[in-house]
Each structure stands twice: as C-alpha cells, then as structure tokens.
Amino acid sequence: MSTKKISQLLSVLVLIMVLLTGCGNNTQDNAELEKIMSEGNYIIVDVRTKEEYEEEHIKDAINIPLDEIDENISLDKSKTILVYCRSGARSEKAFAKLLNLGYDVYNLGGINNVDLPKE
Numbered sequence: 001m002s003t004k005k006i007s008q009l010l011s012v013l014v015l016i017m018v019l020l021t022g023c024g025n026n027t028q029d030n031a032e033l034e035k036i037m038s039e040g041n042y043i044i045v046d047v048r049t050k051e052e053y054e055e056e057h058i059k060d061a062i063n064i065p066l067d068e069i070d071e072n073i074s075l076d077k078s079k080t081i082l083v084y085c086r087s088g089a090r091s092e093k094a095f096a097k098l099l100n101l102g103y104d105v106y107n108l109g110g111i112n113n114v115d116l117p118k119e
Contacts, residue, residue: 033082036106042080046111047094052086059117066090069097077103084108 036042044061046053053063064073066085075081081103085091088109095107108114 033106033108036080036082041078042082042106043075044082044084044108044116045075045094047083047085047090048111056111056118058084058111058114059119066094066097069094071101073098073101075103080104080106082106082108084111084114086110088113 044058046057046061046063047066047069048063049065050063053061057063061084075098081098083091083094083098083105084107085094088107091107091109095105098105111118
C-alpha cells in the first residue's frame, strides 16, 4: 500500500473517531456540569438551525447556529457557555470554536441526552 493511501486511510479513521466521540462530553464530566449549573453563571447556546430550535429547545437557551459562531460573536466571557445540538457533532465544533475564541465552554452534546427542561 502506498504512503498516500495509508495517509488517506488514517485521515478517514481519525475523522470517524472524532465523529463518534463528538456525541458526548469526552473531556468533561457530570460533576463539572453540576458545579456549573449550581453556580448559575452560564449561558445555554443551541447551535442548531433556527427551525430546529423553534421545534424544541432547552428552556432559556439562546439560538446561535454553528455557522454564525465566529470572531464577531459577542457573549459574556465571565459566564460558562453550555453548547448543544441534535446529536453532538455540531456542539463539538462549536465547543472548539468558542474555546479558541477564549470562552469557557462546556459541551452538553445532543439535545436528547440533556436532562434539562425543554420548551
């Protein structure tokens, strides 16, 4: 097998691993989330589309679609940003973007895996 094919195969395997692990809080735990929630110093951000948000969302969440998260976003940096989406893939990307922008972020994962009131 050529070096190029091996490199392509490794890239595909890494992508699959990222997608599979993106559905959970692989670097964060429930104790950390409980602490954040008990302190009450957080903003919940739904990174799905406006249409998905309007169908159902976590109570008090604001909607900022993933493609709108960039250097122009203006959130309170003194608060922890809790992000979620449908399955966890978009929230993992939002987590990385916001972390890169200097925010304190926690990835909740997919909406159906979050045990918070919905509306």
